[in-house]
Amino acid sequence: GESVGLHLPTLSVQEGDNSIINCAYSNSASDYFIWYKQESGKGPQFIIDIRSNMDKRQGQRVTVLLNKTVKHLSLQIAATQPGDSAVYFCAENNQGRDDKIIFGKGTRLHILP
Amino acid sequence: GAVVSQHPSWVICKSGTSVKIECRSLDFQATTMFWYRQFPKQSLMLMATSNEGSKATYEQGVEKDKFLINHASLTLSTLTVTSAHPEDSSFYICSAREERNQPQHFGDGTRLSIL
Numbered sequence: 001g002e003s004v005g006l007h008l009p010t011l012s013v014q015e016g017d018n019s020i021i022n023c024a025y026s027n028s029a030s031d032y033f034i035w036y037k038q039e040s041g042k043g044p045q046f047i048i049d050i051r052s053n054m055d056k057r058q059g060q061r062v063t064v065l066l067n068k069t070v071k072h073l074s075l076q077i078a079a080t081q082p083g084d085s086a087v088y089f090c091a092e093n094n095q096g097r098d099d100k101i102i103f104g105k106g107t108r109l110h111i112l113p
Numbered sequence: 114g115a116v117v118s119q120h121p122s123w124v125i126c127k128s129g130t131s132v133k134i135e136c137r138s139l140d141f142q143a144t145t146m147f148w149y150r151q152f153p154k155q156s157l158m159l160m161a162t163s164n165e166g167s168k169a170t171y172e173q174g175v176e177k178d179k180f181l182i183n184h185a186s187l188t189l190s191t192l193t194v195t196s197a198h199p200e201d202s203s204f205y206i207c208s209a210r211e212e213r214n215q216p217q218h219f220g221d222g223t224r225l226s227i228l
Contacts, residue, residue: 008154034216043119043206043219044157089156101147101217103156 008087010108019077023090023104028071030092034101035064035075037086044089047075077109085111116140117209119220127228128199134192134223136207142187143209147217148180151204163190197227 013019025033031052036044050057050064050073057064063076073090090104116139126132136146145164149157161182163169169182179201181193190209194201204224208217 032214036219041222041224043117043208043221046216046218049216095214099213100159100162102159106156 008106008108010110012110012112013080014112015080015082017080019075019080019084019109021075021077021088021090021107021109023073023075023107025071025073025090025092025104026102027092027094028068030094032093032095033064033066033073034091034093035062035073036089036091036103037084038089038106039086047088080109080111082111082113085109115211115218117143117207117218117220119207119223121223122221123224123226125226125228126197129196132194132197132225134194134205134207134225136190136192136209136220138188138209138211138218141209141211143190143211144187145210145213146184146190147208147210148182148190148192149206149208151206151222153204157206160192194225197225199227201225202227 034049035047037047038044048059048062048064050066055066061078065074087106087108089106091101093101118137120135148160150160151157159172160175161169161171163182163184165184165187171177184190204222206222208219210217
């Protein structure tokens with residue numbers, strides 16, 4: 001169903017450390033997953049995606065892990081930088097059916113100096 | 114590449130007026146565009162899906178006569194909030210996708226404030 005967020009959970013990470021942001025998705029039929037980064041006052045920015053036939057995908061400084069058994073998605077950011085401060089949303093999509101992207105609740109990443 | 118432009122970025126208007134928001138794909142042809150609404154500190158809520166040349170498909174609970182969507186070309190979709198009231202104040206975001214198995218690219222949103 002649709003995601004309704006209340007107050008965003010916050011993850012505080014020391015600059016230079018690795019960040020891990022977790023997401024539980026709702027639909028076992030979802031076959032495409034995306035992580036977005038949203039800075040204040042802006043639209044979501046695509047970070048990385050993964051299809052359901054994979055369990056890991058790496059990009060530049062980011063890695064997405066998919067565990068379909070427990071419907072869990074994670075985003076790992078290596079060597080976190082101040083510019084990584086933002087709200088991160090996971091999104092799920094069922095391309096074989098209604099093809100809608102449903103956003104998760106979001107996590108605010110706060111970088112400590 | 115894959116730039117989506119949204120205009121205006123910010124609008125304030127009186128209650129009862131209609132407001133039009135434009136969403137343009139600048140460097141690709143968007144067969145599908147999506148409109149979302151986002152309240153402060155909350156996630157994006159899908160309002161409607163729009164395919165070029167077709168009527169938009171609205172999500173449950175979204176009034177199609179209140180939120181008019183037009184997708185007349187492969188690079189432009191518009192959302193018109195008709196007879197806007199203070200409860201319509203929100204951050205409206207569009208996204209566009211070139212083909213079905215490709216990611217959506219988002220505009221920078223329109224902050225709508227109704228007095």
